[in-house]
Amino acid sequence: MTLRQFEYLVTVVDEGSFTRAAELLHVTQPALSHQIRALERTVGTPLLDRLPRTVRLTPAGRAWVPHARAALAEARRARTAARRAADLEGGELRLATLYSFTLGGLLPPVLRRWRAEHPDVRVDLIEHRHADELRESMARGDADLAIGPDPVNWAGYREVLGVEEFVVVLPPDFAHDGPIDLCALKETGWVHYATTNGLAEVLDNACRTRGFQPRVAVRTEQTAAAPVLAAAGLGPALVPRGVLPDVFDGTVLRPDPPVRRTLVAYAHRAPDPLTAAFVALLAGAGWDA
Known part of the structure; x- marks a missing residue:
């Protein structure tokens, strides 16, 4: 088995098609199919189910592909390390x-x-x-x-x-001096994050330590959208201090106790x-x- 066979297999899986994979790899489809079958013979079991319009991994293929990806990544690191050791340009x-x-x-x-x-x-x-x-x-x-x-x-x-500091963003007319306890906002609907955004967990954990679960007014996938929505009055948002621009039209307060990671x-x-x-x-x- 070869790294090229690993690359062919991973590309077929990612593209879901022998035809698209062959185009991307600049090889003929028969040559690509031949290399995949040679790899399957070496492994001793089919790695792909060939369906009429797509391909999918067999159970053996699902077990094999992570190792193929790791081998390709290690080869890439080795190539980069060799270039650096040789002090090549670029x-x-x-x-x-x-x-x-x-x-x-x-x-x-x-x-x-x-x-x-x-x-x-x-x-x-x-x-x-x-x-x-x-x-x-x-x-x-x-x-x-x-x-x-x-x-x-x-x-x-x-x-x-x-250490990364988090701040609470509120509308420009929110009247408050100094740091704010998140408990003061527990009855308010928050600008929350979609579960695909890791800051959802940060907000939930910060509120949990203060004894409440944040109510959701609106959810966003985009971190940069949260302070904008909060400044517009849709609810408070907990955001990393670093995402805010130097000039920002909103009230920015430090939570007390601090929220950091x-x-x-x-x-x-x-x-x-x-x-x-x-x-x-x-x-x-x-x-x-």
């Missing part, structure tokens, strides 16, 4: 993070400085809505480095970057020199916000 740095980090003021300034110092290194961003998705992505080896909330029971490399950079193993240089830039960026 190369790439694959970063996995959350949408809220690229939307707000946390990650873009670091990327801007990195680009100025390493103009020939391409950065590929893999963005996720939920911290659990980010952790699963890194467990598959999808990126060189993850930047996000502290992952539970992570056995690999981990570097603490700082630890931010880290993490990976399977200690970073190579190029990734380590990016981590050093991250660590010096003042992530406490």
